Structure formats: C-alpha cells, structure tokens
Amino acid sequence: MTQFLQQLINGLSIGSIYALMAVGYSLVYSIMNFSNFAHGSVIMLGAYFGFFSLTTLGMPFGIAFFIAACGAGFVAVTLERLAYKPLRDRRAPFLYFIITAMGASILIDNGVIATIGPTPKTFPPELLPSYLQSGSIQIGTLGIGRVDIAMFVITAVCLVALILFIDFTKMGKAIQATAYNMKASALMGINPNFVIILVFAIGGALAGVAGVLYGVKYQVFPQMSSITLKSFIAAVFGGLGSLPGALLGSLLLALIETFVSGYISTQLRDIFAFFILIAMLVIRPAGIMGKSAEDKA
C-alpha cells in the first residue's frame, strides 16, 4: 500500500511537469496548427536564464524565476518572428513549420553546447527558497518531496489561470478565433500578429517556468529539449490544442509510466507508453479531449 501511494505521488509529480510543458505545445498547436518542436529548446533556455540569473547575477530566486519566464517568452517570440512568420506569410504547409522548428531546435541546443558547454548544472540548494529545497515530508514511510509539492501547486496555479484566461476573457476568445481563421479575426478588429505574439509569449513564459522547475528538480543541461518529447506525447494523448486535454494527458501518461515501471518492469515502461499511445490513437484518433468531427464536405 505504501509503495502504491509512493508511486502515485511520484506519478503526479512527474505529471505536473509534463503538463506545464505540454500546455505550451498545445497552445501553439491550437493557433498555428503545427507541433512546435522547438518548444523543448525554449524550456531549456528558460532553465539556463533562471540558473544564471540566480548564480552569476546573484538575483533573488523570485526575480530569477521571473527573468526566466520573460527570457523564455522573449526567445519564443523571437523564434516566431524570425522563423515562423515568414512561413506563415507564405502560407507554407504545416510540414515546413515542423521542419523549421526542428532546425531551430538543433541550432539552439548545439548553440548552447558550443557556448555554455555540455556540463549539466544544478541549482545550488542554498540559493533556493526553502519550499524548493530537496528533502521530503515524511508521512509514515511515505516520502513526499517538498519540490514536488511546490511544483504541483505552481503548475496548478499556472494552468488554472491559463484556462480561465482562454475560456473566459475576450482576449482568450480572440486567441481561439485567430486560431481558427486569421483573416476573419482581423475583420473583427483582432490583430492576428499581436495574438500570435501573445500566444508565443505565454507559451514561452510557461516554458520558462517549466524549465526552472525542471532544473530545480533535476538538472539544467543542453539536451533538456529531448526529454520534453514525453510532454509532447502527453499533449497528443490528451488531444492537441486542448488545454484540459494536455493536463489530463500528462497526468495519465505519467501515472501509466510510473506504475508500469513500479509494478511491471522498468524495461517495458517506454514500450508500454508508446503502445498505449498508439492504442489510444486507434481508439480515439484525436486524443482524449480532441474533437474529431466527421469531415464536412
């Protein structure tokens, strides 16, 4: 029983990180209709921004966190302007966006290796606020990491705020409208460029938050973007473009992974994850929350 609860907690903790990363994918997907494979690199840069603000610049953690979010948001927007906008202007098909994103990701990751170096970094514990320091709260034999609790709370706050923003504000509706049709939304007086920048900024800022949290929980290193693949799978799992879907998909994927490796076999975990992914898509071709209407002729 203890082991079960422990694994449940492990799963939820990983799930909350997946979720924070997955919503960035989903947000961009919903508006641009392509999977932004450079998102992982933005997460990685966010983590580095946070790390250097805290250590080299000696900022307090809160400020460093803020800088990471802003910096990652800025990178995401820059990427949009330099790499995606020209494609958008030419109405290039989604394949081109994906390839450009991959190219950008290769560029950024290796740029970091070439300049900062490949060595992983850890946030020095003494510079972190107490709620983010390692160590755990023991309930009987159950250990709940303090980081995990903080992370869960921060993720929940970010996601709830985001979902409220998208569903209940005019700006949120404008984002959804632009996601569907840029021309028509421009006719409503919505500036599509502004909306797209906003979406990338939000997605980027969330990436920054995710990057720092990930860095605090694990490490900061240039290949961080490759681990975000899982969060991408989670986004698909939940239904691309759906924020609650991304959240649900993340938690489910994380729990499945945790329980498979905890109870069946660690070797089988990833195979299991991928098989469930394929099985899921066969049963529900647009993910759990994705809408798959019959193609209207």
Place this chain on the structure above:
Amino acid sequence: MLSVHELHVSYGGIKALRGVSMEVNQGEIVTIIGANGAGKSTMLNAITGFLKPAKGEVIFNGHKLGRNPAAIVKLGICHVPEGRLVFANLSVQDNLMLGAYLRKDRKKMAEDLEKVFVLFPRLKERIKQQAGTLSGGEQQMLAMGRALMTDGELVLMDEPSLGLAPLLVKTVFQIIKEIRDLGKTILLVEQNAQKALEVADRAYVLEQGRVVKEGAACDIQSDPAIRAAYLGSKSVAGGA
C-alpha cells in the same frame, strides 16, 4: 466618406485591379457588380488592408488606409468576407460576441444581439452549436450577424446572398436596407445584380479590373448592355 483613387492590385503576374477609382458617400448603398473574377473581392480586400496595392490609395473619413486590417476595422469599417469565414471551432454565441471585440458599450451590445436574433431566429436555436457544423447558409447568416455586432459605420459586404435560399436572399436584402436605415453606409458586392441594383443607390460595373460604367442604380439597371450581360434574359428574382 470612402474614396478610392486609381487602385492597382496584382497577384504575382495577374493584374486583378487596373486603376479603379470610386466614391462612397455617407448613408448610401453603393453596389459593385461584375462577372466572376472581375476583381470585386480584390477591391474589398485591398480596402481593408489584406492586399498591398501596387499603386493608388484609399481614404476613409480623411484617414489614408494602410495595411493593418485590425486598425482599419477600428476606424469603423466592417467587412463581411466572401465565403463563410466563421470561427468554426467556436460556438455561435462566441462568434457573435467576437464581432463586438472592439466594443465597450455592453448595454448596446446586448440590444444588438437581440436584434440579430430577431433577424435570424435560426441562430438563436443554434446558439451553443459549433459554427463549423452549421450548414452553408446558416454560416452565411452567422457572418452577417457577426458583422452587425461590430457596429461599424461603413459595411463592406462581399456576396452576402451567395448560397442562400431564395427566401433568405430576400431577407438578406431586407436586412441590408435595414442596416442602411440604422444610419450606416454600405458597399455591396454582388453576383445577384438584379437584387443588388434594386436596393442600391449607385452602382459601379467592374470588368477585368476596370470600372466600365458607373451611375445611379436605376440608370444602370435600365442600361440594355448591362441587362444583357448581368441580369440575364429573365428576371432573376425569387420564384420562377
């Protein structure tokens, strides 16, 4: 109110507009008629800044219009686009509310919404349905309704009767008149020249990117050459 000077627009090599000038005065309905591909939609898209004119300019209430559609809409031009550019992923209600995106006057917005529902009861029935699953005609109604919600001074309409049942075509032209009666100015692009000329005050005839004729709607309607080319041998109005 709106004046267009010597507008030239081309798509790559194809010249869609070759020096078009026109005027729209406060409170009138002006219609542009012309065959498929004459450049009518191109004209409207150039006015609202979706296309970059190679030459020429557009002045609205003393402002020279640039290339930012959102800013142009803000100045009080609203455009009902060709085709059914409704937000397919949003509900009918959300579509209508987005029409009022730039508006702050909540009370008047609610009134306008009621007005839209009176004009198009079908929309009220489907208020929660995703706009993308509406039929072609229902979507056209939604696009009209959404435009009414923007409350612009000048309304550009691109083939509002396209794909509508005869009964609804009548309703649409009725609405166009009602919108004018609300004190708005309308620039109407139509294939259904007969109907358009019936409601319009003045008309321009566009052929291959040029204005070949302009004048009062009645004069154009009675011009034998125009009748032959655009109005068909028989009357096109609803019913056989």
Place this chain on the structure above:
Amino acid sequence: MLSSYFQQIIVLVGINMIAVLGLSILTGFTGLFSFGHAGFMAIGAYIAAIFVARLHLPFWMAVAAGAAGAALVSIVIGGLTLKLKGDYFCIATMGFGEAVRIILNNIEYVGGARGWESLPQLTSLWVVLVLAVAMVVITWNLINSRHGRNMVAIREEELAAQMAGINVFRYKMVALVVSAAMAGIAGALLGNYIQFLRPTMFNMVKSTDLTIMVIFGGLGSISGTIVGTIILTVLPELFRNFAQWRLVVYGLAVVVIMVGRPQGVMGGFEMTPSGIRKHFAARRARQALEAELRAAERESAA
C-alpha cells in the same frame, strides 16, 4: 581511385538516398509525415544481419529479407495508424520508431543495447550505386503512373480523391509499405557496410534527419529528394572541422532554407527533360491566359 573516405561518403549518400526516396513517396507524394522511419531501417538492418551473420545466407537474400520484414511490419502499423490525421499520424509513427528501438535494446540474440559487432562487410560501393539508381527508377516509374497520381491526389485533397474512386486507405498503405521496404533495404545495406549495429543508431534523430532531407530537397520532387540527400549528407562532413559548431551550422542551414525557400531546394519541380518541358508548358499556358484577358480588355475598351 577515390580514397576510401570518399567512397564511404558516396556509399552513405546512396544508402540515405534509398531511405529518403522511400520517405519521399510517403511524405512528398502522399502527404503522410513519418517520424518513425528509422524503425523500418532498424528492422531491415537487423533482419539482414541475422540472415548473413547467424543463418549464413547470401547477401542478396538478406537485403530482400530486410525489405520484406520492414514491409510486413509496416502493413501492421499502417493498418493501425493510417486512419489518423496530420500530427496524430506522425506521433503514432514516432511511437512505433521508438518502440522498435526499445524492443531491440532488449533482444540479447542481436546484442541488445550493447550492439552487434563484427558483421561481415558485404555492402560495396557498386551494390549501393546500382540499388540507388534502381530505386530512383522505381520511384520515378511509380510516381508517373496512375498509382502515383492517385497518391498525389490523396495529398492534395483526400475527400475528393475518395470521391474519384481512389481507395485512399489502400494507396496510403501502398505508399507506406513501399517506403518501409526501401528503408529496410537502406538499413540492410548500412548494417553490412559499417559492420556494426546498435539500436541507438536508429533513434528519432535518425528519423527526423531523413524527413529533413525530403523536405529540404522539396516535397513532391524526386530530383529534389536526390539533391537534398546529397547536400545534407555531405554538409556535416564538410563542416567536420567546426567541431562543436558543426550542428549549429546544420540547424541554421535547415532554418534558412525553410525560411528563405519554403518549397525546398527544388520544390515540386523536376530536373528532367519532361519536368522542364512541363514547367515551360505551364508558364506558356499562364501567359496565354493573361494575353487572352488583355485582349478581351482591349476589346472592351474599344
């Protein structure tokens, strides 16, 4: 005589080209985007290695078996996933590619994660050249037939293709199976060339590299695929002296070409006599249409 280093580059270009041509049928011509083609390469490579190193069967049989194995697996995968749309299909294929790799990691018979060394070197420059040319011809012949046109129709407008009597599922399957078989051949040649196999050689990076080559060269152009493969295989070799900046340059090249020339290097245009003829015919027809319009205009002005 070419130095063996150059020969090796030619061999790798040829092997990549076989895989990329297959992927081009799937992605460039049928409009399906796969992230798991390295998985098919892996299947081909390991089956071929088992044939030569464990069963001691002739090389040609091993290559054929590699192709057939990859094709068979693709039928199963296709049956499950071809109904998926857009990104969902590419995620499913990615899942497949990764699953293949992880499964191979756990099969001790073929060396597991440790890899499988001292395979015989049976792939020669000439084998690769002959097969690469054969694959170009096969791809060309396939694309320029009613079958190829049906695939392109699916890419262009799936629903209309269906209404035109095209069995969309079957043609997607054909495209997938042909491309998987070609990836299988490429894998078989690779393993028997570098004499070593390891599951990580066929990771997602390999899959994306293949896709990048297809798109870099230009979707829907066989000559583009060839040019793209050559450039992107040779480029990293040219930049080998850049050490850690090498991949930065590679990433930059991909972004720049996509942004500066989104239709890829060749973009639907074929560098062949008939392709050039078609290009000019289209231009003439466009000009004729314009001239006609102009004439009509003069008439109406008069």
Place this chain on the structure above:
Amino acid sequence: GGAQKSDTIKIGWLGPQTGDSALWGQAEYNTVKMMADDYNTAGGIDVGGKKYKVEIVAYDDKGDSTEAVNVAKRLTSQDKVVAVVGPQGSGEAIPIAPIMNDAKIPCVASTATNPKVTVTENGTVNPYMFRACFTDPYQGKVAAYAAYEKLGKRKAAIFMTIDDPYSTGLAQYFKESFEKLGGKVVEQVSYTSGEKEFRAPLTKIKAANPDIIFIPAYYNDVALASKQARDLGIKQVLLGGDGWPSDNLVQLAGNSLEGCFFINHLDMDGDAAKPMRDEYMAKYQKKAELNSYMVHDSLLMVIDAIQRAKSLKGEDIQKALTSTDLEGITGHIKIGPQNDPVGKTAWLIKIVGPDMKFQDKFAAAD
C-alpha cells in the same frame, strides 16, 4: 600507413564534441592538444634520430557509431594519420575496429571498457585496436570484491541504464562476480538513458531493502539518482564504477553521496596525477576529467610505440604497441595478448565531503 610530407607526425583523435557525452570528449580534446603543444615546445619527438612535431587531427563523432565510422575512414584515408587515440565509448570503438584493421593504423581507445573493443565476438583479436583502460569484466569483478570483501555487504541491488552497453555490461559482470563470492543481488532495475526521473524504479529498490546499491552509470545520472534515492528515504551506501569520477559529481549530487564508493582507474587527487592536474588547471581553468588522464595515457602509449618502433608505419607502430610496458598516470600499463592492459590497478575511492578520498587499490585480482 603514410609517408609524412613534412616533419610532423599526424595523430588522429576522435570523440564526442557534441551530443550527450560532449563533456568528456572536450576534456580529451583539450588534453591531447595540450600534450601536443608540450611535445612540440620541447622540440618534438625523436623517431629514429629525427625530430618530428606532433600534429593532432581531431574530429567530432557525436558519440554516434555511424559518425565514428565516418571519422575513422577520414582519419585513415584522407588525413593519413599514423595512429589514432580515442574514441572514448565502446559504442564507437567497436565499429571502427574493422576500419583500423583494414587501414593498418593502430588505435588506442581511452575509456572504451567493453571487451569487444579488442576481441571480437568469435574470439579473434582486433590487431589494431588497443586501450589504456581496464575492461568491464575486470572492473565488475573489482567492484564486487570491494562490495563483498572490503565493505562487507551481502545483499546488493543494481540500478542501471538499460540501453547503454557500458552500464548493462558492468551490471552483468558485477552480478556474476558478486554472486560467485556468495552475495545476492536482490533487485535489479533500470532506466533509459536520457531519463531524469528515477523515483519509480528506486521505490522498488527501497522495497527490496539491500545492503548496498551498485550504480554502473555516468556521473550526472548518479547525481540525480542519489538525490532522488535520499528523498525517498533510501539510506544505503551507493557503489559505482569509472562513470562516476568527475569534477561535477559532488557539485551536482550535493551531500547525497556522502560516504559512497566508486572504482576508478587512478586516484585523481593523488601524487601521480598532480603534474598533469596542475598543468590542465593552469591552461584551461578547469579540473581535468578522468578522460583527460585516460587519453593522456593512450597518447603516451602511441608516442612510446612510435619511438620504440623508430618508424611511422602503422604496422610497425602496431607491433611496438603489442609490447607496451610503461608507467602512465593511471598506473602500470602492460599490454597483454588480447591488446588490453593486464593486471592494471583498480582504485577504490570514497566520497567524503567535497573530496574523493583514496581508500584502497587492488591489482590483478584473478
């Protein structure tokens, strides 16, 4: 083999300057460059009475098998080097073996510990492949001995990387030796490389309650695993191999590794390593990594062989390499019949505070 146009000896190096293991590749690269500079400022190498400058031709292999093969071809056929040092991983060293054999250019791997680097599956020796390090079976045996005899542990758990041949190999050899000594492996769990979240498998280890946990992995994974293990309340001693030693280990792991042990190729804080440690620090403002010492000895073996062979021909250098018998930074290196150093010393190191304290050394435990 090649005739040199000018009076330089071209020696090739390959290793990962990009990709996951770029840290070690860069440390190796720095070291060989530094050594070449040293040789050249000292007037060069004396080969049969003639002075030669040393030129290092270095290429990135991304830690990728296919790339390594490309690079090996390039070094041997394009650049015409007389010998090659590196690569660092067995995954790259194994596939380049046929190329080195064909080209008749010897290669001395730095940290490729898999037995198959020098001896093929069917038992034949790759004549042109050598290494400066001990092998995994040896290391596994040493680790098991340390755990069972030195530390007195009876129940072990293994936590390994499933898709890394180094990790699975070492785990297997450890298990065999440990059980032969009378111990019991009570739990064996794994993760995939690149993974950072180990709580699920570690929870299983916790449930098995071993005396010691053997972690044959690289330092950054070790750091993460140890932190997460401590978070889960796992208090047992952790034991590792030569993937552990790194300047970054303790920094990354915080105090979670306090009192843990690992097997190394040398005492990196010991006297033998001091000259190079200081020089490296002075030149690069960084602490030398294990790979720096290993590649140092690889290059040393090559230079020594060249001088003894008095020739720049690959065949001659190869022949000289087979009779290598020299004192490197990492201990006494005597190449045996299988082209591996025989009876190399293994060092047991304990982590105490921020330091890595030498505990014990074993030789030729057979």
Place this chain on the structure above:
Amino acid sequence: MSTILELKGLTKQFGGLTAVNDVSFKVAEGGISGLIGPNGAGKTTIFNLITGVYKVTKGAIEFRGTPIQGTEPYLIADKGITRTFQNIRLFKNMTVFENVLTACHTSARYGLLESIFRMPRYWKQEKELNEKARGLLEIMGLQDRMDITANNLPYGLQRRLEITRALALDPKLLLLDEPAAGMNPDETEQLMRLIGEIRKMFKLSVLVIEHHMDLIMGVCEHIHVLSFGCTLADGTPDEIANDPKVVEAYLGSDEEKKSC
C-alpha cells in the same frame, strides 16, 4: 422510366441533431432531378450519405436496386456515383490535365508492378488514359487550359473542371452540389445548357442541389424539396413552384419591384 437511385427512410443524426429525417425519394434513370430546400435542410448531408462520406444512421440507399449504404466511398464511386462539392475541392497543385487524368484511373487496370517495370500494358493503357482525358477536356472546352495549375484557374472554370473530373469516372449518376453558386445569370445559363448536353452525351442521370431557381426550374424534370431534414414536397417543377408549402418555406411570395 426506371429508377437509378432510391432513398428509403433515410435518417442521419449528428449527436442530438437530426439533420436528415426519414427522407425517401427516387431519382429517375436518365433524368435530371433537383434537390432543393432552405439552408441547413440537409441537402449536402444527403449527398454525403449517398457517397458514403457519412455513415447512415437509419434507412437504406439503393443504387440500381442494390443497397449501397455502409459501402466504402471509393467503391460507391466505382459503382458509378460521382459528385462535385459545395466548396470546390480540386487537386489544387496539379495541372488541369493531371486532375482529369488522375480521375480517369478507373479505366486502366495495370498493376503496381506493371507500372514499376513499365510493362507493355502500362504504355498501352497510359496512352488510352491520356487520350480519354484530352477528349474530355476538349468536350468541356478546357483544352487550352490543360497545363495550368488548377488553383490558378478562374472560379467558373474551376467548377467546370470539377464536373469534368467527375465525368472522367464514367459515372451513371452525377451529383452536383450548388454548381452555379457564385455565378452570374449569364454563366448560370451556360451551365444549364452544359448540364443538359452532358446528360445526353454521357447518358447520365443527374441529381442537382441549387438555390438558383432559374437553373432548377429550367433543367429539372423532377424536384424534391427538403425542409429541416424532412420531405416537404416532391413533384414536377410546376407542381413545386405552385405548392403553397414550398412557397412559404422556401421560395417566398413575389414582392413588388422597387420603382425607380
């Protein structure tokens, strides 16, 4: 005249919405029938049901006496039912010629291997396909536009190309969804004539959806009227034009002309 297509109690529901409700009617062999009704009546949905794009909720569709509901769309096309779309769906980046040539594929029987190895049958049938496509384009007056990419074609010609593409399959029954949408009266008249000619030349049956009453009343021999998914009326053009229910729900009563 015999019946080519018969709908029997056809029903389609989308979630809670019944888009087509127990509709039954027949399309006469060799005739031109019309399907009209207010927007959202379910006309396009019926086309989608006939062509297998949507799954039938209830009821039956019989084509020449055999039920076809549940059949894969491409098989339905093979049986001889083809259509055009309300919003044009051409193979946009193919040339006009390739659009038609592609659709001709059912007339060739050479297999995958025959094309890969360029066997004699490939050459022979490929030549026949080319001739057929060329012939069709000539009949439809598109021969001068053969090499233009479909999406560069003027709107009216795109509609025409869509019909040509449908004809390339040698259909027995042609379904046209608002073919005159966006056309002026002049063009509509031309289209009317074209439909009549095609019907004779290819011995087709046609079912057409339109809102242009001129066209419907002018060419159709029989008209079925839908409203809110249900049958409202069924009869000859004259009967329909004078049916008070249809006038009320769809046509609207004639109003006075604006006086100048």
